[in-house]
Amino acid sequence: MSFKIAIIGAGSVGFTKKLFTDILCVPEFQDVEFALTDISEHNLEMIKAILDRIVESNRLPTRVTATTDRRRALEGARYVISCVRVGGLEAYAEDIRIPLKYGVDQCVGDTICAGGILYGQRNIPVILDFCNDIREVAAPDAKFLNYANPMAMNTWAAIEYGKVETIGLCHGVQHGAEQIAEVLGAKSLSELDYICSGINHQTWFVDLRLNGRRIGKDELVAAFEAHPVFSQQEKLRIDVLKRFGVYSTESNGHLSEYLPWYRKRPDEIARWIDMSDWIHGETGGYLRHSTETRNWFETEFPQFLASAEKPLDPAKRSNEHASHILEALETGRVYRGHFNVKNSGVITNLPADAIIESPGFVDRFGINMVAGITLPEASAATCISSINVQRMSVHAAISGDIDLLKLAVLHDPLVGAVCTPEEVWQMVDEMVVTQARWLPQYADAVPAAKERLARSTVRTRDWAGAARRNVRSIDELRAEKETLKQAV
Missing domain, CATH: 3.40.50.720 (NAD(P)-binding Rossmann-like Domain)
Known part of the structure; x- marks a missing residue:
């Protein structure tokens, strides 16, 4: 072909x-x-x-x-x-830095918040x-x-x-499934069947079968709590599993910033996160990881080039969906995956206009979604809160309406748990002014935002966050990789 x-x-x-x-x-x-x-x-x-x-x-x-x-x-x-x-x-650094001034502590900050x-x-x-x-x-x-x-x-x-x-x-669904298979003692991922549905980064394992046997909430909770690593790295995720009855696809750090309960007070954050790796809840963890990865690649490029031989x-072949989708569309070999598409009735208790993530099959005729899935009520409620923020955010981005943008941020679950309306209004003004070169749709709104900032009385603070780590040098990264190699 x-x-x-x-x-x-x-x-x-x-x-x-x-x-x-x-x-x-x-x-x-x-x-x-x-x-x-x-x-x-x-x-x-x-x-x-x-x-x-x-x-x-x-x-x-x-x-x-x-x-x-x-x-x-x-x-x-x-x-x-x-x-x-x-x-x-x-720009990403500003997505983390400015909200911290207003008390909003994000681990990743690339989905909502x-x-x-x-x-x-x-x-x-x-x-x-x-x-x-x-x-x-x-x-x-x-x-x-x-x-x-x-x-x-x-x-x-x-x-x-x-x-x-x-x-x-x-790839959140795949990674979550790998965890579940491990804690349940599966010999391979092929022993686990699952239906996972919701919205991106808030997708839920609503049905789990290990070798055909249905896995219930109590068995899954016990398996995670008995695991020597995940019991420490996924404390928040396990708590949500206990309360909601279903496991979330998203990492401990990611999930923590989509909910209003776990990161709203600095003294509470340490209870729910794990600092063994950025993805488990570290303040600005993905920004640090991305910066270190970029610096490492620039320095070690000859090594990457040599490995390409x-x-x-x-x-x-990885479990990233793209190659499998193309293979199914071009050859007709059927592929089952989880895809982000417009809902239109696929999930019965989420809005029709929302972008959902749910199971589908791909063949020469395209992507065929499995329709008629109903989420548990708590999962649906959490998804709907995010969908409302996403809808307003999209409409604000299209229209360049800074007031609608502020309303979107105001309705974000974590921001709303931390900030007053006055703080949200100033935070958004500050972010729009700082990022103006990447926000052409707000060009007309920037002068007035600058004026409001100049006369604002809302107090902020210079805060690094509850669990921040510094970007490591190339020498530090090299030493860590060498230690890990010797341990293996």
């Missing part, structure tokens, strides 16, 4: 490499063309060098091109994959530009696969306003 796949934000080097090698593990796909595009020429040069080395080492006919001209990359593309981070780590909402404001205008290019220059009926966060907001905007067939993809091994 010969067709074109465009990857926008291909400068996300590690993830682009994973997508690339996964797709090439499908035998029929070795003659495809990959068109890489990014705003960073430097990152494009690095990723192209790595992918070229993979192609050469495996003697494949695959073609790889790279350009900063997005429309050129999208010309004739049958599939377009997005993994962009608009504003990069510079103050950081995720502003992230969506930066991304959505760009997503609509992508959709415009897809409609104008990509192949007829091209499909847009969105990996970028905030997943629900980006996918909502692309479907509702971009008018492009869009599928949102994440290894032969492709289909047995090491």
